[in-house]
Amino acid sequence: MDTKPLISVRNLNVFYANTQALKNISVDIPDKKITVIIGPSGCGKTTLLKSFNRLIDSANDITVSGEVLVDGENILDPKIEITHIRKKMGLLSQKPSPLPMSIYDNVAYGRRIHGLGNKKELDTIVEHYLKEASLWDEVKDRLHAPASQLSVGQQQRLCLARGLAVEPEIILGDEPTSALDPKSSQHIEKRFLELKKQYSIVIVSHILRQAKRLADYVIFLYLGELIEHGPAGEVLDNPRQEMTREYIKGIIS
Secondary structure (H helix, E strand, O other): OOOOEEEEEEEEEEEEOOEEEEEEEEEEEEOOOEEEEEOOOOOOHHHHHHHOOOHHHHOOOEEEEEEEEEOOEEOOOOOOOHHHHHOOEEEEOOOOOOOOOEHHHHHHHHHHHOOOOOHHHHHHHHHHHHHHOOOHHHHOOOOOOEHHHOOHHHHHHHHHHHHHOOOOOEEEEEOOOOOOOHHHHHHHHHHHHHHOOOOEEEEEOOOHHHHHHHOOEEEEEEOOEEEEEEEHHHHHHOOOOHHHHHHHHOOOO
């Protein structure tokens, strides 16, 4: 890897009750790159992604061991302050989840709960991050309209703006375009390619074509095991492992 990792996973094991979802995963996530996690459904992709911001904690009967180091800090340490970790992460889920408030208030929400920003500062912040999400021109004349009035694609870009407004280091995406039409998907993909200059981006995707369009680095999981990882050109075009080759060819799924 030619850049310093921002996230380092060491011997990560995750159990849901008696089912092991991740098996001794060790991998580095490069900084200022797009990393795409690929693999069949149920192979642990989302579990790995959500271990980066401790969202797996919300599951019942979960047992986690190993380390996830973010900026050298083990976020699985029970003494760690979780909100401190999550502030470093912006998350886009499969389906957009705008807050039940106005477009403006969605973007300003994170700053307000941290007690940051007066009205003038918030106006500047909202405009800036709506532009970062390529949404400003579409909503600038209706900022105080309910976010629920936006199209699904616009709602996902609003969620991206809301996540960026708290100034994270990392953007996480759990199949962030799966619920979107092709044009809206292109909007999100284009923003990811531009935003990687400022952020580390980690995406779960079940679409190999998307991985080929976006990925600088690829992680391939199968039944909870890390089969192969490396630069996208190597893993997707010249994989070392037979199982990776079979997945890319569609022989296994």
